[in-house]
Amino acid sequence: MLEEEYLDIINQIIKKYGKKAQVLQAVEEMSELIKELIKDVNRDKENYNEILEEIADVTIMIFQLLKIYKIDGNVLELVMKNKLNTKGENGK
Numbered sequence: 001m002l003e004e005e006y007l008d009i010i011n012q013i014i015k016k017y018g019k020k021a022q023v024l025q026a027v028e029e030m031s032e033l034i035k036e037l038i039k040d041v042n043r044d045k046e047n048y049n050e051i052l053e054e055i056a057d058v059t060i061m062i063f064q065l066l067k068i069y070k071i072d073g074n075v076l077e078l079v080m081k082n083k084l085n086t087k088g089e090n091g092k
Contacts, residue, residue, distance in 0.1 A: 002063060010063050019068045026061035033058050 002010070014022055033054035039047050066076065 007063070007067075010060070010067060014064055014067060022061070022064050022068060026058075026065055029054065029057040029061045 017025075033051070036047050036050045036054050039045060040051060065071075066073070
């Protein structure tokens with residue numbers, strides 16, 4: 001998890017811009033990561049730094065989404081573990 005200082009910044013951002021704006025921002029950041037991943041797969045150019053930056057942006061937005069949708073970190077971890085344990089069954 002993030003340090004309290006950064007969680008406070010996330011709370012301030014949500015309060016300043018609003019939940020709807022931040023959900024839409026999350027979608028935008030995810031689309032930018034998708035764009036960079038596609039560039040990498042197609043090998044159009046070396047874009048490691050761009051991928052790293054977009055992963056950082058998406059991760060920040062994920063923390064905001066957890067706050068916006070009131071998702072407890074422990075519950076998220078349980079769902080993730082369940083998905084990882086059943087990975088072989090559904091390929092996801």
